[in-house]
Amino acid sequence: MSMADPVGNDTSEALAGWQGLLQSIVDQSPAAIHVKDRQGRYLLVNRRFEEMHRLRACEIVGKTDAALFPPEQAARRRILDQAVLARGCAQEDEEASAIEDDPSTFLTVRFPLLGAQGRAAAICGMSTDITERKRAEDALRRSEEEYQSTVEDALEGIFRVSLQGQMLTANPAFARMLGYEWVDELLDRMTDVRRQLYVRPQERDLIMSALLERGTVEGCELQLRRKDGSSLWVAISTRLVRDAGGQPLLVETFASDISERKRVEAELKRHQDHLADLVAERTAELTQAKEQAEVANHAKSAFLASMSHELRTPLNGVLGFAQILQTDPNLTQRQRLGLQTIQRSGEHLLALINDILDLAKIEAGKVDLVEAPVQLSEFLRVVADIVRVKADEKKVRFRCDTPADLPAAVRTDERRLRQVLLNLLGNAVKFTDQGEIRLRVTQLDRGSGTALLRFEVEDTGVGIDAEHLETIFLPFEQVGQAARRASGTGLGLAISRQLVRAMGGDIRVQSHAAQGSRFWFDIRLSVVGQQLPDGAAYAEVVGYEGRRRRVLVADDVPANRAVLTDLLGSLGFVVDEAEDGEALLARARMACPDLVIADIVMPRLDGVQATQHLRRTPSLEAVPVLLVSATVSASDAERHVAAGANAFLPKPIDVRQLLQRVGDLMELHWTHAPPA
């Protein structure tokens, strides 16, 4: 090695210059440097070495390790030094700091310094502080160990595959999933996962292309092939692992066994499909049953309608003539009473027919309330009269209490209210053998055109056990003695409760066995301000003012026509008759009537159809039409009125109502007989 003179002086000076220069280079070095002779005595140390050992150069130079450091350390260094001398080449060694509380680690490179004959004359050591690097390496190793143990213990299958498809690692869970006993066996076999592991290899292709694009693929469900050839459903999450330079290195995959879930899903699907089949089957059955039921229901409605018509038509004749005959001023007292009895009995019979027919309707939940003004005292008198007869038969007293403050007239469905009261009173009579039965009506509240009325039926009869107080309202529920039960159906209270509920109230009961019962209900009714002309007033109608009016009466039953012809004829009307809708139209064309009264149910052309024809005939379109029928409900009536009729009356016809309508429709002023 040639050296230039650093300071340009003579040789000894030059040497000293070089020494100084070298010393300063050595001192500036970040590595700790020392030089020892063959015997291990320190010849030179730099500043970093001093710091590292917390000693000054003068304390070190000339001494051996044995004099400076603990015996094991000194011995270790001596052995390393001798190895360098013996081999004549550099050696690396990691050593902990010689200072007790210093955690540093150093990497020392020892190499021989060759003398004149090429023999190692001294040893140089250069130590660098690798504490930080060691720490990072330790942390990495620990985390690698932790990862390994996590992977080993995981229940999830974890495996790594090279980009070429060789399985690199797998945990025991994954090996078990695939039916291998040992991980190594799995790794040995899996050299091409695409073909060997994936049931559908194209799925692996898709995953790989997604990985290269996005880096991860989550929650992908697919089937893997097991050792025995069977397949296994797994959900996988997989990621592409890259090297430090960002190049794809391998694919790491987490797989969970979802075969049980898939099995349950398949089972569920099978059940759902089966259920859907069952539902479809059942729906078809139900549709058929519904259609059959509708046909049956239609037949039942038709039967009820015709029964209703058949029963009411003859009653119409009976009641109509009874009413007309009562207007004859020449009747004897006996005849008058007889006619009243015919009328009362007929009305009762009519009510019974209506109740039987209603039963079917109420059971079907179709409660039509037809409200009209009702004279309360008259209404209660009729109810009381009926009950009194029955009570008298059993020799039980009957009282009807109606205080004077009751409204004179209210709007209600007279027939339904009567039905409820007759049911409660009928029961009271039936279940009472001695003592008294009481009907009491009281006004609980009155205001803004309405009155809250309480209807109460009390008896001193057999009473009802507390446990039966609610069940008696259920259909077909009867309690008490068999003999008494036989005379009823067990439907009365069920129907009554529904009717009262439809009226906005509810039936309550209080009873004690052997002491008697009290049934009551409260309903709010609107009060009718104006007094209705009562039956007597109409009975005195003898005619009308002005020109003679022509009325066309259409009904297929001659007796019904006769009732109306008789009544209207006696009041001065010209009455034409027609036996069906077609005859009605023909008559009307011949002589235009001032009013048409037509039955709805007629052969060939019924009342509604005839009305529609009239409305389409220019000369007859304005003729008022009053439809009558024994078969229609209130809602039907509204429909018929909407179809062109001007008014509707139920059969049997009430004379008072008939005259009221007839008068209204032709705008008549009735003339009355002078008071007797």
Ligand code: ADP
């Ligand atoms: P029915 O009277 O036709 O049997 P209801 O529905 O009217 O049917 O009455 C049901 C049952 O309630 C009767 O069978 C009877 O046991 C009991 N019940 C009703 N009213 C009375 C009463 N006033 N006193 C004693 N028991 C009664």
